Amino acid sequence: MNLSTDINDQELINKSLKSDADAYRLLVKRYQSRIASQMRRFSRDQLVVEELVQEVFVQAYLGLKRFSGRAPFIHWLGRIATRVGYRHWKVMKRKQDQDAYFTDQLLRKT
Secondary structure (H helix, E strand, O other), X not given: OOHHHHOOHHHHHHHHHOOOHHHHHHHHXXXXXXXXXXXXXXXXXHHHHHHHHHHHHHHHHHOHHHOOOOOOHHHHHHHHHHHHHHHHHHHHHXXXXXXXXXXXXXXXXX
16 A cells, blocks of 8 residues: 555645644655746756745645645645745845845945
8 A cells, every 4th residue: 555645635634734744744745846847947956946845845834724625735836836936036136136236336446
């Protein structure tokens, strides 16, 4: 019996909500590669992708009680991944703008 495929998502979610870490671990294992593929759209750096995937699953865990089950779990997870990815881009853009500003200020002083 292969637990990772024999138990459906809703059962794993229900167990996760009851603090069953193994159940959530199975959900992560089941969807980790699909979320990683999605996060590669936001960064080509493998370390960044891994951090983004981790952030997606942390956000999903924290919001698990809000999962309604009206759509498949992977769709809900994908929406979280999209928000995490766009937030990453926003932070990177802000950092680039700040770096450009400070570089410009340094060049003006010399």
